Amino acid sequence: MYLFIVNPVSGSGRGRKVYEKIKQEPLYMKKECRAFFTEYEGHARSLASQLAEMFKDRVNAILVVGGDGTLHEVVNGLQRYPNVKLAFIPAGSGNDFARGCKLTLKNESLFKQILQSPSWRPYWLGKIKNIRSENQALYFANSIGFGFDGEVASATNKAGYTKLLSLLKLSRLQYVIALLQVLLSYQPKNLELELDGKKRKVENAFMVTITNHPYFGGGMKIVPDASIHPHHLYVIIIENISKLKVLFLFFTVFFGKHLSFKEVKVYQAETIRVQTNEKIDYQVDGNSGKCTNCTVSKENSTRQIHRFL
Numbered sequence: 001m002y003l004f005i006v007n008p009v010s011g012s013g014r015g016r017k018v019y020e021k022i023k024q025e026p027l028y029m030k031k032e033c034r035a036f037f038t039e040y041e042g043h044a045r046s047l048a049s050q051l052a053e054m055f056k057d058r059v060n061a062i063l064v065v066g067g068d069g070t071l072h073e074v075v076n077g078l079q080r081y082p083n084v085k086l087a088f089i090p091a092g093s094g095n096d097f098a099r100g101c102k103l104t105l106k107n108e109s110l111f112k113q114i115l116q117s118p119s120w121r122p123y124w125l126g127k128i129k130n131i132r133s134e135n136q137a138l139y140f141a142n143s144i145g146f147g148f149d150g151e152v153a154s155a156t157n158k159a160g161y162t163k164l165l166s167l168l169k170l171s172r173l174q175y176v177i178a179l180l181q182v183l184l185s186y187q188p189k190n191l192e193l194e195l196d197g198k199k200r201k202v203e204n205a206f207m208v209t210i211t212n213h214p215y216f217g218g219g220m221k222i223v224p225d226a227s228i229h230p231h232h233l234y235v236i237i238i239e240n241i242s243k244l245k246v247l248f249l250f251f252t253v254f255f256g257k258h259l260s261f262k263e264v265k266v267y268q269a270e271t272i273r274v275q276t277n278e279k280i281d282y283q284v285d286g287n288s289g290k291c292t293n294c295t296v297s298k299e300n301s302t303r304q305i306h307r308f309l
């Protein structure tokens with residue numbers, strides 16, 4: 001049995017359209033496929049855990065049709081079900097997870113590939129402790145970022161021009177527009193980091209981002225050489241940089257050329273502690289929030305995800 005979790009509003013309606021096309025495929029009728037639509041924010045998380053519990057002995061895989069935000073909810077719903085196989089059919093506006101996993105096919109072709117010749121490979125999600133609750137960890141598929149990154153995500157999520165950009169097929173511009181807006185008002189932050197026990201003060205931080213794979217912000221190659229690793233995450237720090245230089249840096253990041261800037265540093269670490277005196281904006285898989293401290297590492301379980309990288 002293949003279970004679909006479809007976010008119909010992802011990508012300004014692309015999620016519904018992609019699913020409607022997949023549903024017409026003879027393979028959809030032939031195999032046992034069932035679809036569940038999300039109806040509100042957070043619904044994908046509860047759906048995923050309910051479906052995994054209800055069909056745990058019969059499910060071949062859960063297929064997520066949506067954006068990175070929907071995937072984020074699903075991986076959190078599956079926290080207690082690491083054995084459930086997961087596949088992603090991108091239909092959002094950013095789709096960084098699909099880039100990070102080298103999913104080159106789209107829509108019906110990707111659906112057929114998942115059912116007929118899947119490439120199940122291990123994946124280790126990022127795990128954040130203490131960010132929203134002391135008792136429950138939060139998982140991420142792509143990245144968590146603090147500072148500028150968090151403020152840009154918050155502006156992107158509040159933006160009123162999303163639908164227009166989608167109609168014009170310019171969704172990738174959404175992040176860039178928010179970035180320029182936030183750049184004008186952004187005040188650098190002071191943070192204290194601990195990378196595998198080694199303390200490091202980051203003064204005038206532009207951003208600190210921890211990622212599982214190279215992509216973020218709708219196609220920017222933030223850590224170009226990152227590969228999905230069982231133990232370590234990649235930490236990119238941008239500090240003491242002028243706003244003008246940031247602008248230049250963000251043009252080069254699409255090609256992964258920003259690492260030559262002296263203000264940019266990349267580390268690998270298994271456990272990362274982040275602490276600030278004042279609440280700081282963060283984004284996790286594109287969802288925004290505020291926090292003062294948290295600890296980030298890899299989850300212990302291995303999951304099987306359809307991917308090529």
Ligand SMILES: Nc1ncnc2c1ncn2[C@@H]1O[C@H](COP(=O)(O)OP(=O)(O)OP(=O)(O)O)[C@@H](O)[C@H]1O
Nearest residue numbers: 010011038039041042067068069070092093094095
């Ligand atoms: N029926 C619904 N109505 C309104 N919001 C929904 C519904 N179902 C899910 N959502 C919310 O829609 C939000 C956006 O989803 P998602 O991130 O998957 O798409 P996107 O923003 O277009 O893509 P990306 O994150 O890749 O840019 C999520 O926060 C999710 O909780």
